[in-house]
Amino acid sequence: MGLLVNIDNGGTLTDICAFDGEKIYHAKTLTTPHDLTECLMTGLAALAEKTDAQGDLLKLVSSIDHLRYSTTQGTNAIxxxxxxxxxxxxxxxxxxxxxxxxxxxxxxxxxxxxxxxxxxxxxxxxxxxxxxxxxxxxxxxxxxxxxxxxxxxxxxxxxxxxxxxxxxxxxxxxxxxxxxxxxxxxxxxxxxxxxxxxxxxxxMEQFLHHAEDRLRQQRIRNPLLIFRNDGGSTRVARTIALHTYSSGPRGGAEGGGVMAAHYGLDRVVSIDIGGTTTDLALFERGRVAEHAQGYVETAPIAFPVADVRSIAAGGGSIFAVRDGAIAVGPESMGALPGPACFARGGTQATITDVMLLLGIIDPASYFGGRMTLDRERAERAVREHIAEPLSISLEDALDRAEAAYDSAIADAVGKLGGESGAGALLAFGGAGPMSACGIAERAGISKVLVPRYAAVFSAFGIGFSPIRHEHRMEMAGFAPDQIRQAQESLTRRAARAMHSEGFDLADCTIEWSVVLKDGGACPIKSVPHSAQGMLGMEVVRPLASPSLGAISDGAIRAATAWGTRDARGGMPLYRVEDMTPGDSAPGPCLVEEQFFTCQVRAGWRFTMTGNTDLMIERED
Known part of the structure; x- marks a missing residue:
């Protein structure tokens, strides 16, 4: 198996995560709303710089076995x-x-x-x-x-x-x-x-076929695969446009299920904080809730959708003073013009501007050091839109804005957890680790898990997606001969479909199901002969994915700080790339990866797990 590339195209940033055996590479690039093909190719070029392709885009693309892709274009269009x-x-x-x-x-x-x-x-x-x-x-x-x-x-x-x-x-x-x-x-x-x-x-048709053409020009081996909102992937020619709706959040849900099961965590709430929204999901026994027939807004549809809920609070969400209080969103600055500190024309205050002024974000290392942040513009935005309307100091404005932001997301976490609450918080997305402890404190949660690849976690989760096809046939009855003939017909159809993906049906797993006219389900062996409904055939062909490391290697040692950052009076700074499993330190401190900064608050302690994730727990 060659390189497996997974891409999650978000409204603000496009994330890339690639598997090469047990090696994992990741990259990010700004989304280009005017032409999504541009950020697709730019992201692949960024990936090429990190792999054996050594910056050669043609060499990278020609080495890809499968490229799985999800996009917010459909979600945004609606x-x-x-x-x-x-x-x-x-x-x-x-x-x-x-x-x-x-x-x-x-x-x-x-x-x-x-x-x-x-x-x-x-x-x-x-x-x-x-x-x-x-x-x-x-x-x-x-x-x-x-x-x-x-x-x-x-x-x-x-x-x-x-x-x-x-x-x-x-x-x-x-x-x-x-x-x-x-x-x-x-x-x-x-x-x-x-x-x-x-x-x-x-x-969707225009963009995806254009993207396929660009990839063919770079000599990709197999057709582009579209990651769908049911957790499966299929080639463009076998995908309906509706399956792309909310597919990005489903990628995070797939990864969240893998992580929750790996760490044996029950009742986990995940927060995926991006540039525009925070997507939340509840996992029980390692599985996210799914509606067999979901909804788009309030419109009922005939296809499954994971129970992923979104609120308008993200890295680019605008702070505004309303009735003497700080409100978060729903308006967002998106990728363009972006937060004020991006210096691209944005003048409104966002949590990204606040974290820059608090010193949590380092302008020299943000976005892997490839984006310059403007502190003066950020300060002007916070003063004009928060401090002056409330007649408070800049310092108070920063603290109150952060508290308002954390509370908005914590309220949504509490509602999703319900009366039983949540045993742990899984924080990812580029802005998730930065606010995770503050959100957990307000939601009454004492354990936070920040994955190593938190900044590209939806793309990481897509990497656990199999190729999946569903075939259905309407049945006027379920007598043995009728079932046999229908199964033979569906099997022939499935063999042709899977052959078009480059696989033999014999290498796939097959599951049969019956959905009756009244909406109920019934095992195929016990369905009444006179019943009417649908005979369904699900065909799954897994693709390779990396194995996860141990939860812990048993040895806990004091982590060595890389330096300090002038944040909240000075905080030790640890770098993910410099640590090994078992490294641990108390908060307040910062833990930084190329594309995310994790703020560990006072009273919390982080430990790097055997899988190089961050497990952060309350000490008091």
């Missing part, structure tokens, strides 16, 4: 309501009213008034309805019928509409049929899945 105008064809107007009720604002953005109720017996009226929707601005159409005969009805409309609007002519209209995208799902989940997929498809 959050910003940026995408094509859709048209919707339903059987009755009440069907559309039901869809809108689930998420009125999202429906009005995607569809608005571009809806038509069909008389399925009047072909001329159907064609005229399509022409009217297109004339009203619909660039893509979703067809979603209800009832037991919905698949047959949509198939008939497919023949009718492609006959009237042939795909090879300029008058062609892109069509999406709900029963083809989500067979067996109920009307609402089919409808919303289809609308969202149609909304995301154009931009």
């Amino acid at each position: 959050a910003q309501r940026r995408g094509p105008r859709l048209g919707l064809l339903v059987q009755m107007e009440v069907d559309a009213i039901g869809l809108r009720a689930a998420s009125p604002d999202l429906y009005d953005t995607l569809v608005g008034t571009r809806m038509a109720a069909l008389n399925r017996r009047d072909d001329h009226a159907i064609i005229q309805a399509v022409r009217a929707l297109v004339a009203d601005g619909a660039s893509r159409l979703v067809i979603c019928l209800d009832g037991a005969d919905a698949p047959d009805g949509e198939m008939r409309l497919r023949r009718l509409l492609y006959g009237a609007f042939p795909r090879h002519l300029l008058g062609a209209v892109p069509l999406l049929f709900s029963t083809e995208l989500a067979p067996g799902a109920d009307f609402d989940r089919r409808g919303w899945s289809s609308l969202l997929n149609a909304f995301l498809h154009p931009s």
Whole structure:
């Protein structure tokens, strides 16, 4: 197995983590929202500088066996309501009213008034309805019928509409049929899945195929793999756009499950603090909660989504004084212009500016020393937007802003942990380790785990993702002959699909499932012969991943400080790269890695584990 590269494209930064046997490399680059292919290639170039490729991008890319990629583009498109105008064809107007009720604002953005109720017996009226929707601005159409005969009805409309609007002519209209995208799902989940997929498809298709072309030019061995929001990866040609929604946070959830299980931690809450948001997840017995059929905002969809919740508090979130108190977000400075200290035009105060002025962040080492931070701009932003509106000193403004930030995230941690609370906090993301102890104190948690690769942890987690395919077939009954014929048909389909990924079906694990019409699940061996529902086939082909080191080697020794930093009156500074398992020191102190700074508060002690992670625990 050659190099395995995993990339998480976030709203502010793009993270890269690569596995070469037991070696792990990581890199970061600024996200380029105007062209995501640019930051993809820049990130690979940064990785090439750290590997045997010695800066040669062509040599690096040609040595990659598999590249797994996740992007926030779909998530951001929905959050910003940026995408094509859709048209919707339903059987009755009440069907559309039901869809809108689930998420009125999202429906009005995607569809608005571009809806038509069909008389399925009047072909001329159907064609005229399509022409009217297109004339009203619909660039893509979703067809979603209800009832037991919905698949047959949509198939008939497919023949009718492609006959009237042939795909090879300029008058062609892109069509999406709900029963083809989500067979067996109920009307609402089919409808919303289809609308969202149609909304995301154009931009995702354009970018991902462009990215594949760039990688082929650099002689990549295998097709680009897309990491999905169900934890699996597939090539672009076998991925639907909706599967990219919230896929980055799922990468962190995959890594979080691996870490929680490795350290035997139960009821762990993870905080992934990026530039724009903090994503939170709860792990019990090493697994993150998952909705078998999830939601996009409040819209129900027919596909699984991990229970990862987001709040608008990140490294670029704006501090504002409202009603005499400091509020955090929801507005963010993002990568451009970024916090005031980035000197790219931002003038608002953020936690990044606050941590710079407190001395927690060193402007000489930030972002691996590749980004200059402007202390004067940061001070001006904090004075103008926090200290002066509250009539307090700069020092008080810094302390109160940090407390407000920690409290906002701690409140979300407490809500997720519920009455049972959480036994540990897993902190990652570029800004996670910096605030982890302060958040844990406020949330009543006495143990914090900061992974060695915290700054690129979602990309690290993607590295544990297998290639996964799902195949489904609607069943009118489950008699033995019906099951056998369906399994043979699905197996042939699965073999072709996995062959396109470069693997033999014989090297995969297969799991069969049955979902009944009423939504219940049933083991295939005990399903009633007369039942109706879906026969599902999940095919999984694991890829190699590095093994994790021991929890502890048993020896605890005093860590040697690399130096001191003028933060909060002076704090010892330890470097992750200079320490070995068993090294330990009490707070207050700072522990720094190339891409993150961990603030260990007074009353806490850190110890480097056998896996070179930081376990930080309360001493009092």
